Amino acid sequence: xxxxxxxPAALSVPEGENLVLNCSFTDSAIYNLQWFRQDPGKGLTSLxxxxxxxxxxxxxxxxxxxxxxxxxxxxxxxASQPGDSATYLCAVGPLNQAGTALIFGKxxxxxxxx
Amino acid sequence: SQxxxxxxxxxxxxxxxxxxxxxxxxxxxxxxLYWYRQAAxxxxxxxxxxxxxxxxxxxxxxxxxxSRPQDRQFILSSKKLLLSDxxxxxxxxxxxxxxxxxxxxxxxxx
Numbered sequence: 001x002x003x004x005x006x007x008p009a010a011l012s013v014p015e016g017e018n019l020v021l022n023c024s025f026t027d028s029a030i031y032n033l034q035w036f037r038q039d040p041g042k043g044l045t046s047l048x049x050x051x052x053x054x055x056x057x058x059x060x061x062x063x064x065x066x067x068x069x070x071x072x073x074x075x076x077x078x079a080s081q082p083g084d085s086a087t088y089l090c091a092v093g094p095l096n097q098a099g100t101a102l103i104f105g106k107x108x109x110x111x112x113x114x
Numbered sequence: 115s116q117x118x119x120x121x122x123x124x125x126x127x128x129x130x131x132x133x134x135x136x137x138x139x140x141x142x143x144x145x146x147l148y149w150y151r152q153a154a155x156x157x158x159x160x161x162x163x164x165x166x167x168x169x170x171x172x173x174x175x176x177x178x179x180x181s182r183p184q185d186r187q188f189i190l191s192s193k194k195l196l197l198s199d200x201x202x203x204x205x206x207x208x209x210x211x212x213x214x215x216x217x218x219x220x221x222x223x224x
Contacts, residue, residue: 034212042217043120043204049212089158091213101148101173102213106157 002027006090006105013080014113021075021108023090028068031093034102035064035075038087047088048075080112116141120205120216127223133178133192135219137205140186145207147188149180152202152218164188195223 003026013019023033032051036044048057048064050073056065063076077084087109091102117140127133139145149161160173162180170180177196181189188205200223205216 032212036215041202041220044206044215046212046214091158101150101160101163103160104158 002030002092002103004090004092004103004105006088006108008108009106010109010111012111012113015080015082017080017112018076018078019080019110021077021088021090021110023073023075023105025071025073025092025103028071030068033064033066033073033090033092035062035073036089036091038089038107040087044089077110080110082112082114085110085112116207116209116214118205118207118214118216120219122219123217124220125222127195127221129197129223130194133190133195133199133221135190135203135205135221137188137190137216138186139188139207142186142207142209144185145209147182148206148208148213149188149190150204150206150215152204153200158204162190197223199223 005024007022030052034049035047037047038044047062048059050057050064050066061078066073087107089104089107091104093102120137146165148163150158151161152158162170162172164170164182167182167185178192200221203219206213
């Protein structure tokens with residue numbers, strides 16, 4: 001059974017720092033991996049989607065990498081800003097089950113101070 | 115463009131009352147649809163998913179049920195709510211560009 005773990009559970013950094021959020025999964029047979037952002041009391045906003053044949057995706061100050069062989073993904077945030085404060089969720093989609101649901105980690109809650 | 119609508123945003127219901135949460139998708143056909151619940155400290159838990167009209171798969175035994183009466187409509191229901199049904203309920207749909215989530219319904223059972 002696929003399990004997704006995110007470390008650390010919480011992270012506090014000063015504005016301007018570069019930071020890395022980690023995600024690991026137990027079964028490397030995945031269809032895709034998706035990073036989301038969740039603000040308190042709100043729904044999920046998709047940040048980056050990495051298909052299983054890809055190794056990384058970039059959007060603005062965000063870069064996500066995927067290493068299926070080691071069962072790991074990282075989300076790199078450059079030059080952090082207070083507006084980046086939120087919970088970041090990693091989720092994987094099982095291989096050969098396209099259309100079935102994502103399995104989520106419990107998230108990393110990021111706080112960026114000004 | 116594709117959009118997903120979910121309502122209501124918040125709901126306070128007494129124990130034993132019925133529940134109906136609705137989710138609709140626009141701008142796509144035959145989407146895969148999902149209901150998730152997010153409880154404090156437990157992360158996102160998949161409740162139901164549907165790959166077509168009338169096709170519902172349940173991931174966990176519980177006090178809830180789901181229905182898909184139309185291609186782009188997904189409904190989460192309960193006949194009698196329990197305190198443990200409190201949580202944040204999220205609807206989602208999937209496509210080649212990944213999963214898109216609705217804005218969620220905060221359900222408090224009192």
